[in-house]
Amino acid sequence: MKETSIEGLNQLIQKAIEDDVFPGANYCLVTDNEDYYGSFGNKASYPQVEINDIDTLYDMASCSKVISTTTSIMMLLEQGKLRLYDSVKKYVPRFRYENITIWDLLTHSSGLPADVIRSSKLKNREEALDRIFDSVLTYEKNSKVVYSDLGFILLGFVVESISGMTLDEFSRINIFEPLDMLSTGYNPADITRCAPTEERKDEIYNGFLRGKVHDEKAFILGGVAGHAGLFSCVKDLNHFIRMILNDGVYEGKQILSKATIDLLFTPQVATKNGVSLDDDTRGLGWIVRGTFCSAGDLVSKETILHTGFTGTNVFIDRINRVGFTMLSNRVHPTRANVKIIPFRGMLGNYIISHFGGRNSGN
Helix, strand or coil, rough: HHHHHHHHHHHHHHHHCCCCCCCCCEEEEECCCCCEEEEEEEEECCCCCECCCCEEEEECHHHHHHHHHHHHHHHHHHCCCCCCCCCCHHCCCCCCCCCCCCHHCCCCCCCCCCCCCCCHHCCHHHHHHHHCCCCCCCCCCCCCCCHHHHHHHHHHHHHHHHHCCCHHHHHHHHHHCCCCCCEECCCCCCCEEECCCEECCCCEEEEEECCCCCCCCHHHHCCCCCCCEEEECCHHHHHHHHHHEEEEEECEECCCCCHHHHHHCCCCCCEEEECCEEEEEEECCCCEECCCCCCCCCCCCEEEEEEECCCCCEECCCCCEEEEEECCCCCCCCCCCCHHHHHHHHHHHHHHHHCCCCCCCC
């Protein structure tokens, strides 16, 4: 009985709250036959306790990279306005490297460093931009995979350059409104709906971040950036997941072509792990299963996934016909709590074993 399986899922999340994995969490489980939702714990513990509810908005952190930025890039590709192997400099003239392509950025194999060092010390947008554009390559491009926020910040600039819109405007008009994701966006107006993240105490901000992006680079860039800044809720993400599982169609509307969906599930780069036959594999923006998979050990090879530093994650397994997102604020009150890392995979194993339609094996 699925009711019993859902109760088991709910108990796992409730136990995680008791074990201080996160103060609260919401989830949406998408299957061919039914959608399941859950809301647990508190959305805030400080400065006062607030009970969580299913409409809570969470800081999506790096899940912004795939829900917003990658989807925007693929839409521009479908519109005939870019190619994956175009030089980034063609659209962002201030970028210094002519041989770095959009594909390089999407696959995290560009040679760019992972981050801006001491980003919490950035004083303003202009200083942040200087640091981003002054970044020096740290390895030969396409020689390895180094997960890079800088690459996706640049992809946000690509979207803005080609479309003539800000990233938040382009994604709202082309992704969120067509998908009825009406609560999803950047710099949310109703901060009372938002789960607070970490308490910040520095020259830039003092207090708990609530309705303001947790990532320091996105914060100083004004809350809208290619790598972070998106806020969403599980009801909205249901629509996105279902669109992907339905080959790009939502409520009779073709949001993305099937060709694009197929490409998102296609591995692009892989890093070997000794003798293991499981590689660390990435597609365009998304992780494609891989080792130490945050979606667990039972998902099929046709699974795309991503996590967010604040405590969010999404995975979509199109062989098992299952999509799942869990949103939490595990960084509330501090990022030192990393108990969510092993928990995500264990939860994924439970989901696929109880709700997966068919598994293609490892």
